[in-house]
Amino acid sequence: MTSQDTNDYQSIFLEDRPLMDVRAPVEFEKGAFPKSQNIPILDDLQREAIGTCYKKEGQDAAIALGLQLVGADIREQRLGQWTQFVKAYPEGYLYCFRGGLRSRTTQNWLQEQGVNYPLIKGGYKSMRTYLLQQLELSAEQIPMVILSGLTGSGKTHVLNKTRYQIDLEGLANHRGSAFGSDINDFQPTQINWENKLSIDCLKYRHHYPDAGLLLEDESKRIGRNILPDSFYLKMQQAPSIFLQRELEQRVAIIRDDYFTSSWPLYQQQYQQAGEEKFSTFLLGSLARIKKRLGGVLYEQINASFTLALEHLFATGESNLFDEGVRLLLLEYYDPMYQYQLKNKQRKMVFSGTEPEILAWVEEHLKTIT
Template sequence: MVKSVDIEEFLELSRQNPVVDVRSPSEYTYGRIPGAVNLPLFEDDERAEIGTLYKQQGKDLAVKRGLEIVGPKMRPMVEFAEQLTFKDHILVHCWRGGMRSGSVAWLLQTYGLPVVTLKGGYKRFRNHVLDKFAEKMELMVITGPTGSGKTDLIKALAANGQQVVDLEGLAHHKGSVFGELGQEVQPSSEHFQNELFWAIKDFDFSQPVWLEDESIGIGKVMIPEAFWRQMGKSPRVHFNMDRNIRIKRLVSEYASFPEKVLDEKINMLERKLGGQHAKSALGLLRSGDFEGVADLLLVYYDRAYKNALIRHKKDLLLEIEADHEDFAKWAELVIEKTKTQYV
């Protein structure tokens, strides 16, 4: 009989053993346990066909059709599993820990491979993920105007041994209208949340977890509400880089993109910039004055940031006016100035 374990043991075993997700490719793509490999028992169209049979003609015909589909796949599935490197087990799951994972686990175990399945399947994993975000955490939020290098400061804090979360890195988006440029395609909100869980699951929540201030939506993905609420109540470090440095950083980051792309992004901001400012920004762009474009756009972004800063004034723990880009030194200063907050 195949052994089935709870989510906590399953995740512990996953540290040294592969996770095999036997759901369909679209289910896997939409959201998965980070690091899992996909070995679908049914392709998307096959799963739809069996589901329709089950509803219209009953379980028996659906199961028989499933057997017809799976039969030719059995040897390739075993050969796929044989290539996996594992310490103790191959960890198998489906959506609810039912027939799909049970069937694949039986096949692999019959061949002689050690297999463990997940009680409750991926659905149980998702509930575990959402429960984690409701736990009390000592979050420390880095805030600052556009172009200040907040992500670089987060990375410098990580290099200094601090617990950090790069939300924009996980989201594949930098948060602004220009945030998708140069990034991979964004994951679904569900998978973004899975990756966020994976990033924090081993943290000591009695110690600070540093992250950048964000809206609840980063591009098209959504921060889990319970986690975002904690961010909103957490101490903040205001990190403000010299404006001239910020302009140069923004030019370095975005000026290499095609003019047409930048033109589209500026037009998306027309309502917030105002028609005249948007027209001026487009004129500067077409003349190649990228610093002028950045300077003009910062009028809008800085105004929006100041409004957010006022809303969170009571949570402000530290203010830093930065005049250079040695983020390692800024990280050391931030740690030194805030350590009494969490000792």
């Protein structure tokens, strides 16, 4: 132990302290924290073997097996990696699952090398519990206002122009529609998503204790990530403001966000296979909502997008997507929005253009008592 060992979880997350996670990789992959790096004391097989030994023969036998499995060469390798981390992040902490044997062993081995590095009391389990409690508290305490608008209104763009916001789609790495996944289809695990959301809310409460919070109107599921019940319920009960945008402006925003900006990324990552990958992504995303579109409308939009893809690959121009996007908006997304609006109890307190929305937010959200 060191005198700097801590259970001040709030400071750790508010200050973005670097964290050295010495749990096994399988534990880290299930869930960790945004500023953590996995440098395990035991690999997955070693952890499993020691866990089995502990259950059958007790702690002393498990410790003995651990020392046997982590021989001199492995120990030296681990120490080298840990020492590098400590030098790079002297302000950080180390942790294991409960702040127990693995943390203390790591700390002791480092001390034998003349390196003192603090651990987090209670480990991952206590920090995770703290963040879940704080997320509930945030849902209860933060006054929320919901930014609504028809699909393609550019809500995320507007959201990111104000300080009084948390970008849920950004945290989930998903743009919240059938076409919303990123090029690598990467989203955080549900645990990591909840941890990131909780930390962002904690920071928001700390930096803007009297302010309201602007959130984009979202369904409970954003891609594969699911909003916690209490947080989503608070959003459903919150007042809303409506972003006005003309149809052709919406078409242009969708074209730029989903086609003009995405195609170069596919070219860069996949090179010669870029055309196939981009076509598969776009037409596959459309096919996933085929039943909801209906056969005739699906065939119309699919044909339009296929022609637009050929034009894009030949000329680099994305303007032919407009026809299919317009059909999607008028025949699918707009009617769906109107249907959902009828089934929501949310009170709309303001409606305006982008500049008007931003002015309203600045005036009304900076202090809510």
